[in-house]
Amino acid sequence: MKKHILALSTALSLIAAAGAAQAADCKITVGLVMELTGPAGEYGQAGAKSVEMAFDDINKAGGVRGCDLVTDTRDSQSQGNVAVDAATQLVQVKKVPVIIGGIISSVSIPILTSVTAPAKVVQVSPASSSPTLTALGRDGKTNGIFFRTITSDALQGIAAAKYAVDKGFKKLAVIHVNNDFGVNMVNEFSRAYKAMGGEIVNVTPYNEKQSSYQSEVTAAMAGEPDGLYLVSTPVDGATSARTWISQGGVQKFLLNDGMNSPDFIESVGADYLNEAYGTSSGTSPTKSTEYFNANYKAFSGGIEPSNPAADRSYDAGAIVGLALAAAGSEDPAKIKDAIYKVVDPAGEPIFAGKGEFAKALKLIGEGKAIRYEGVIGPVNFDQYGDITGPFRLWKINAGKVETTGEMSSEEVGKIMAGIK
Secondary structure, three states: OHHHHHHHHHHHHHHHHHHHHHHHHOEEEEEEEEOOOOOOHHHHHHHHHHHHHHHHHHHHOOOEOOEEEEEEEEEOOOOHHHHHHHHHHHHHHOOOOEEEEOOOHHHHHHHHHHHHHHHOOEEEEOOOOOHHHHHHHHOOOOOOOEEEOOOOHHHHHHHHHHHHHHOOOOEEEEEEEOOHHHHHHHHHHHHHHHHOOOEEEEEEEEOOOOOOOHHHHHHHOOOOOOEEEEEOOHHHHHHHHHHHHHOOOOOOEEEOHHHOOHHHHHHHOHHHOOOEEEEEEOOOOOHHHHHHHHHHHHHHOOOOOOOOOHHHHHHHHHHHHHHHHHHOOOOHHHHHHHHHHOEOOOOEEEOOOHHHHHHHHHHHHOOOOEEEEEOOEEOOOOOOOOOOOOEEEEEEEOOEEEEEEEEOHHHHHHHHHHOO
């Protein structure tokens, strides 16, 4: 009898140990498609580390239903076709419930239209700002599964136009990357800039990853512009800017959000960029902002928290992780609904970091509402997955990017309303 009791006890101990081991090994995988290489590689590397940091904070807070969040990260190489192949593998083979990415619109859009929308798998982009993404939602082509933690270029273009006029740009040449992002950004900017009295002497598109942009710069210099509006990424943008300077172009630049980059400044030379101005999707600082700025560089291995994709990528990861907890399963339809629940304006405010996420997970377990207030500020998604927020105005001074002011979404809206 004792032998039977001992055997039973041993068996139960082994089962309990196996259960504990299984619980410890439990993982929920989220797919990341990021631009780790190519023209947007600087953004994707920062974005991937930010998502990993958010997941690490949630895991240290107890994880999602006792499971660790992990990433399966694929490199889009900054190319839409590569991104579609990667996302297809993640959705159809790995069966991930969520894709975070891409960073740039020319990656996010084909993922959405070819992979995530047809499969009804949630997609969250930290930094794709093309108005096309709103249009796809409005036209019923996204199945409501797309979200982004950056404002649309339809608004940023207007903010950039007002900033350009305020900084004395009267006759601009434009060089822009020839993709959905670049074309839309320039269209929105041009409409507002002309309405405010500015003149665009020429618009020159370019194709990415060329070794030289001499012909594009030569074309852009026609018409005696008093500055260059450069809509690009750090690598190609630096090549274009150096060529512009070497050919005697006016050393006065207007730059898009992605050019807020130490690599761009170093490659061009700080001495040539003392009249370089730019706009970015802004932030409304919270306790999450303080936490992120204090901890990100150490976690990421040296990437600055000011990298354009870093802050909003952390928020994308945090929102996805909390939504997975609130959904109670890995069903994409439930995750989609849960995304709105974890940023509920009536919910208990939650900020970034282990302690705050532990509080969030407890509240979720009790069936209570939470409102994640992120690194970029309180987040609200509309029915198309868009957010609104302020715009940061900045300039390059002695090799450093300095904030010069902010333009509220309300101010941008008033300008938009006055444009014919």
